[in-house]
Amino acid sequence: MNGEDKKELKVKIKGGIRDLIAFAKLVPKRRKRFQRASSEPITSDPINEFANKLHPKKQHLIIDEIRDETKSTKTIKAVPDLDSGTNSLAYFRPGQYLSLKVEVNGVRITRPYSISSSPTDALKGFYEITIRKVEDGFLTTNIWDKWKVGKKITCSDPEGFFYYEPLRDKNHIVAIAGGSGIAPFRSMAKEIIETNIDVKLTLIYGSADEEDIIFYEEFKELEKTYPNKIKVVIVLSCDEVNLEGCETGFITANLIKKYIDANECSFFICGPQIMYDFVENQLKEFNLPPKRIRREAYGEVKEIINLSGFPKEVADNAFKIKVHIGSLIEEIPAKASETILVALEKANLNPPSSCRSGECGFCRSLLISGKIYVNPISDWRRAADKKFNFFHPCSSYPVSDLEIKIPRTR
């Protein structure tokens, strides 16, 4: 050790002998304290109880009502499934999503859906999610065919970072929505009114045609009753428009300028992939700092082979993945054009997942060998994860045969 300049220091606190006695008594006194203490076990842990209430591992729900919003959109209202042990619904921040855990044709998958009801509704005992039918969609076809009132469903806790944050955002939210991307904004609008948040929300909502507009009456009613809080701008892209007071064409910078001062707003965007590209391009005109534009996670990217850097030469290939899960090792098939998460689900390995956008990290796995392509727009990995070969299967694609270790579902 450091024997340097050891000038004699003689510490005296209460006096030489008394200090030594104090030391000698340290442990006996400790023991005495223990002997005197209560032997009651501790049974409560309010902070963990709260954490579990806000973030339950799972929520069991029963479908209470299914409403047709448009010809291709349904709102599903669900209440706690008391029999399965869910007594109340987790509170959330408007804009967050639930990851549904469903079995479709014998395959267990997850799908994230924004909550379209408000946090206050959750306290009252229900969630609503608003789903648009996807042409040949694996899950939505099943929902349209099979989901009836009374069906039991399982979902995650509320997740995601797509919410208004008063410490960060301007108090004028410009919500740019396309299609069922309206869902989180209905939750935000309801919350603004129900809890009287000091925020204005201008909704700029793009739809193909009049029939496709979701929550039209509801938003119009909110706008009429609370003109200082809610403003609705409907933008229809079809040729023939009969709806009064709506805009036509696309959500361009010029259109946006008509309604708001971009420098005094925070933009929230939620919609299909093509809309992000278009709108973000338009927003460039305003030269906004990144913090003023928030986007909901993309979800699984369609047509991955068109993305830059994707190794097109393997696009049609099929690979084998040797998967370690718990104590099990299994070999499964995978396609270069499908995420590794999809391959794992098809093999019914029940991997954990939530956002399916590379963001939440629930599916974080270890790449033992082989090569993967990580979709750059959904690469939210930590620096060390990249360094030590961890990856998110929901945003990664096999480029060769692989060996991986995935976590079990909790």
Place this chain on the structure above:
Amino acid sequence: MIEQITEQQFSEFYDAVIIGAGNGGLVAAATLALKGAKVLLLERHNLPGGFASSFVRGRFEFETSLHELADYGPSTNKGGIRALFEDKFNLDSEFIEVPEAFRLILTDPNEGIDVVMPFGIEEFLEAIEKEVPGSKDSVKKFFDLGRDITNATAYLGATRGNPDQSVLLKEHSNFLKTTAYTVDDVQNALNIPEKARKILNAYWVYLGLPTSRVNCTIFTVMTYVYMLRKAYIPKNRSHDFTTALDAKIREFGGKIEYNTKVEKILVENGKVIGVETSNGDKIKTNHVVCNASPTLTYNKLIYPKSEVPEIAYKEINARSHAVSTFVVYMGLDASTEELGLKDYSYFIYKNMDTDELYESLNELKTPKVQATICLNSAIPDCSPPGTCILSITTAFLPGVWDNVKPEDYFKIKNKIAEELIDNFEKATGTSIKDHIEEIEIATPQTCARFTGTYNGIVYGYEPDPWDSFIPRLMSMNDEKHIEGLEFCGGFGKRCHGYSSSLKDGETAALLTLQDLIKKGELKNE
């Protein structure tokens, strides 16, 4: 739907099962695996590290909890942690030196203290002499005491807790004579001037107890070691070294299973015989190294309950559970130069009446205490050009958040966060708020959510003199109630903190190893 596929379950025998991949558990697993033991490390979360982690929001990757790692040291003067990481594990993780010890700002206008203090014992002494003329000699005595205590604990370690009493008395009397006392007791005896004590005690918040209560030994050693070896932080956040440890454990032949929560530690006739998990694993083992607290372990994990001796409950109930933390993480869209943030570590307190400060942690209001880190001041490229990362930490005592309702939770945490930011802006004369690009606010509930720690507690048990690391180490054998069960981590033998938890993991592993070898379950290599 079959929830757990039985083929995935573990049922083999392991030499040791490590519960929890926090700092302690990771080092314990790596140490045991390195020595050839067959180990399985189980972690309820899907990441290693416990509190030693990171998370990504937008363009930023945030450090979750580490402010500065003590006892790492430069390569020319390695501390215990650097020796462990580099020499024992050959760990692939880079650490960066923190530029200065701290900036202390007391916001009460009557205090008039706003100082930046350097690392290095001589440098610190010079600086404090400049601030408080005439204080140098007494403060030097404090550091000399730190040196003496460090030497004494090294001697205790070398003699494996069986010191020669006469050597102790002759060579380590300063250690003996101060161990039963508080910081105030000792600093009074050393006649350190009041203003110098205010500066010297800035680190009090790292132990979370007022100087009238906190044990002198642990505080003195901590301050001394910071000055002697400076502080370090991982270049790529704590997730880097915890993931590097994960990789090493696998390289050494150990197994790690995430998303696997241990539900039961099976005990029979006072001996560990196995563990059961939420995934249905039934694992046989005679040795468990537990990174969970004794509080959680004895009250929840030991099965059957009849195997928990009454004294284990008494010990837990006699001890004081320490604070949990509250952190505001911010990614700012301006550089440190633009914002005028020159320093790395800001201690901003109302005053240095640590009793008053501590009391302010006991209310659901903004505490009069914050420890703020500007990560870019140590690692300029830790975020993209033109941005920086700032995190404000304060603490709350157990019980404060117990009755918060979910519908009020976000409002309360935002209000406290906003006031902490206000206080930071006022104290430093900087403007932060307009630059917030990303913000996350972690509460005791967040700590509970990600680690499962009892009541969200981060700092383990409070280190009063009777429950500081020396009495804990001295009573280690007497307080071992179940054969084959060793504890490690922030609630462990060395008290909380990164370096303590890491070292405690090593100690728990070595004790387990000793036992394995003694019983012939493992060959001594």
